[in-house]
Amino acid sequence: MYGVKYQQEITAKEYNVGIQENIRKIVNGNHADPFSLLGMHLVSEDGSKHVEVRAFLPEAKAAWVVDDRNMSLYPMENSYRFDFFIAKMSSPSPFPYHIRIIKYDDTEEEFRDPYSFLPVLTDFDLHLIGEGTHYKKYEKLGAHVTEINGVSGVHFAVWAPNASNVSVIGSMNNWDRRRHPMRLLVDSGIWELFIPGLGSGEVYKFFIKSRYNNFEAEKSDPYAFFFEHRPKSASVVHDINTYSWNDAGWISGRQKRNWHESPVAIYEVHLGSWMRVPEDENRFLTYSELADTLIPYVKEMGYTHIELLPVCEHPLDASWGYQTIGYFAPTSRHGTPEEFMSFIDQCHQHGIGVILDWAPAHFPKDGHGLGFFDGTCLYEHEDPKKGEHRDWGTLIFNYGRNEVRNFLISNALFWLEKYHIDGLRVDAVASMLYLDYSREEGDWIPNKYGGRENLEAIDFIKQFNEVTHGYFPGILTIAEESTAWPSVTKPVYLGGLGFDMKWNMGWMNDMLDYVTKDPLYRKYHQNNLTFGLLYAFSENFVLVLSHDEVVHEKRSMLNKMPGDTWQKFANLRLFYGYMYGHPGKKLLFMGGEFGQWDEWNFDHSLDWHLTQYRQHNRLQKYMQDLNRLYTSEPAFFDMDYDWQGFEWIDFRDTDNCIVSFIRRSKDPADHIVVVCNFTPVPKDAYRVGVPEEVYYREILNSDSREYWGGNLGNQGGLQSAAIPWHGQPCSMEIVVPPLAVVFFKPSR
Numbered sequence: 001m002y003g004v005k006y007q008q009e010i011t012a013k014e015y016n017v018g019i020q021e022n023i024r025k026i027v028n029g030n031h032a033d034p035f036s037l038l039g040m041h042l043v044s045e046d047g048s049k050h051v052e053v054r055a056f057l058p059e060a061k062a063a064w065v066v067d068d069r070n071m072s073l074y075p076m077e078n079s080y081r082f083d084f085f086i087a088k089m090s091s092p093s094p095f096p097y098h099i100r101i102i103k104y105d106d107t108e109e110e111f112r113d114p115y116s117f118l119p120v121l122t123d124f125d126l127h128l129i130g131e132g133t134h135y136k137k138y139e140k141l142g143a144h145v146t147e148i149n150g151v152s153g154v155h156f157a158v159w160a161p162n163a164s165n166v167s168v169i170g171s172m173n174n175w176d177r178r179r180h181p182m183r184l185l186v187d188s189g190i191w192e193l194f195i196p197g198l199g200s201g202e203v204y205k206f207f208i209k210s211r212y213n214n215f216e217a218e219k220s221d222p223y224a225f226f227f228e229h230r231p232k233s234a235s236v237v238h239d240i241n242t243y244s245w246n247d248a249g250w251i252s253g254r255q256k257r258n259w260h261e262s263p264v265a266i267y268e269v270h271l272g273s274w275m276r277v278p279e280d281e282n283r284f285l286t287y288s289e290l291a292d293t294l295i296p297y298v299k300e301m302g303y304t305h306i307e308l309l310p311v312c313e314h315p316l317d318a319s320w321g322y323q324t325i326g327y328f329a330p331t332s333r334h335g336t337p338e339e340f341m342s343f344i345d346q347c348h349q350h351g352i353g354v355i356l357d358w359a360p361a362h363f364p365k366d367g368h369g370l371g372f373f374d375g376t377c378l379y380e381h382e383d384p385k386k387g388e389h390r391d392w393g394t395l396i397f398n399y400g401r402n403e404v405r406n407f408l409i410s411n412a413l414f415w416l417e418k419y420h421i422d423g424l425r426v427d428a429v430a431s432m433l434y435l436d437y438s439r440e441e442g443d444w445i446p447n448k449y450g451g452r453e454n455l456e457a458i459d460f461i462k463q464f465n466e467v468t469h470g471y472f473p474g475i476l477t478i479a480e481e482s483t484a485w486p487s488v489t490k491p492v493y494l495g496g497l498g499f500d501m502k503w504n505m506g507w508m509n510d511m512l513d514y515v516t517k518d519p520l521y522r523k524y525h526q527n528n529l530t531f532g533l534l535y536a537f538s539e540n541f542v543l544v545l546s547h548d549e550v551v552h553e554k555r556s557m558l559n560k561m562p563g564d565t566w567q568k569f570a571n572l573r574l575f576y577g578y579m580y581g582h583p584g585k586k587l588l589f590m591g592g593e594f595g596q597w598d599e600w601n602f603d604h605s606l607d608w609h610l611t612q613y614r615q616h617n618r619l620q621k622y623m624q625d626l627n628r629l630y631t632s633e634p635a636f637f638d639m640d641y642d643w644q645g646f647e648w649i650d651f652r653d654t655d656n657c658i659v660s661f662i663r664r665s666k667d668p669a670d671h672i673v674v675v676c677n678f679t680p681v682p683k684d685a686y687r688v689g690v691p692e693e694v695y696y697r698e699i700l701n702s703d704s705r706e707y708w709g710g711n712l713g714n715q716g717g718l719q720s721a722a723i724p725w726h727g728q729p730c731s732m733e734i735v736v737p738p739l740a741v742v743f744f745k746p747s748r
Helices: 012-027 123-131 248-255 287-301 337-349 402-418 429-433 455-471 505-515 519-534 565-581 608-612 614-632
Strands: 004-010 039-045 048-056 060-067 073-076 084-089 097-103 108-111 142-148 151-159 163-170 183-185 190-196 203-210 216-219 265-269 305-308 326-330 353-358 423-426 476-479 501-503 541-545 585-589 646-653 658-664 671-677 683-690 695-701 717-719 730-736 740-747
Touching (some): 060 084, 123 402, 151 203, 163 190, 248 337, 265 287, 265 614, 287 337, 287 614, 326 337, 326 402, 337 353, 353 476, 402 455, 455 476, 505 519, 505 565, 565 614, 565 671, 608 614, 614 695, 646 683, 671 683, 671 730, 730 740
Parallel strands (some): 265 305, 305 353, 423 476, 476 501, 541 585
Antiparallel strands (some): 039 048, 048 084, 060 073, 142 151, 151 190, 183 190, 203 216, 646 658, 658 671, 671 740, 695 717, 695 740
């Protein structure tokens, strides 16, 4: 139950000299081994033995040791002043005890002595942490509400191998670094302390004094489960194991799901600006309020997933969450961890998956964060040529260090296990893969073979993908990777990086370059429209129109479109329709679905008032119908990553800027014909080749009056004829509306 130290035979003089020196170190907050002085000790002094209990109690004017066996009291003497109390007892053996004090305000308090407990972390824990394979490291480091031998309290542990001493500071000790110095577990670099009597809600940090250059800092807990509301930066003790989940059916089904052959329509959301409460000082919605509003909206709109910009705790709103401080904590801006769990739980109960943006590529330099953690570059590289992103003003993780890799992989597993997250979209993968990413010549260090590939980061990414999929089959890992790095979405055992999917940044750039041009000039840029199909099946792509495309003076999706107001809406409906017909999963950032005019601003709500106007709510209705068509037609998704699922009908009609193609499903009889007109000129009796002589229903027309279009179309469908055209055995003459996409499906 308790830890007792034995002191070797010494003289009274040696005892007095030694203990006074140690007391000074405690009082000055400089003791590297507090357990060697504090707590209960067996002392052999001048041939006689006794038990003594020592405690530093600056808040006490009187103190006693209480024998738990019979409640006997032993007065503690402030022998050496400095508020350092010692009780010497003639007992020949140690015994369980607690301490009673009278404070200077004459109130009384009783508590267990933190220095009477043995270490909590085992040698096996320390071995796994050291080799980087303790994948549930978040259960060992940080602050954990626990019970040891019937005594409840909080166990604190932190990795700071280059510290000379570390203390827990916080609300429990008036932020006095002298009160709760921690024990170093030899050779592991981990400091720990169990403080009895504490529980959830305690506010704390770690005070770290380095062995080097007199560095001192108050650091937030890297493994904290909760944080104070910004701009405060302290960690908060929180027991995250109390929530009762109700999504067992979803989790079971997810394990069996092949997402490559399933519809994936992602609604990308920044929780701080999706919707606010303007009448209440423009405050954020809580997680509970978001569950009541965002989830029904996403369900109604027909999306399959919500992707959240990082909700991990971050100090600066303007970073959108990508400069993370609390990797294990959902931001307190919107509520508690349990409320965030409930939000995810309700998503699952409504059949909606949740993808979390995850930022293992870099972290901010804030003084209370990971940077220069123990007076050394512990989490980052020391050389700024490897350890700093100059563009972003952030630090780069040292992926070659076992403990750092373990920190990140255990963090990924943490969100998948404790919060039931369905996928992780990994931010800035390109910056991880290349040592010369966004660097000038001479400002980067080649790898051991002289190349620019970051071998340590590559190994980390592969390990991350193998471990997460091993523990949680059915989850998704998605790379934001903007280069031509090969096999990003191939399995590790086949030489790939192991991601399930990859953002198709090339398609996005080509398409935005094309659709933002005046239709008069589009015929000269047909290659932008069709080039993506040359590599569409080289990776498992997600077609993305993300937050990055509607900020920094890039204009909103609607405002990018050329022409007058009607043409802007028509162009945008056409663009979205082409995107949904094109091979690849889909992602659209919030606001794009109803035609936000202004760029995204993280600091205020989307312009929901626009949906009262017909052109905006009709675009919203179009996106709703487009999602429902996409998720209900296997031809759009079950061979998404197979070249046999796509066939061009015609991409050569550059003068008219009309392209047509076929999407196929695994069922040979099932296919959909897609025809797109990228000019404002309607085409009557436009002949299109089709595979069969059958009646083709017009299942969606972006020019419909329902969507604020001109209502040109094909009266619900038409019969094809056995007239070969475009290399197809049959064809039909259709009306192609201006700036529109039309979908046809055979009706048998």
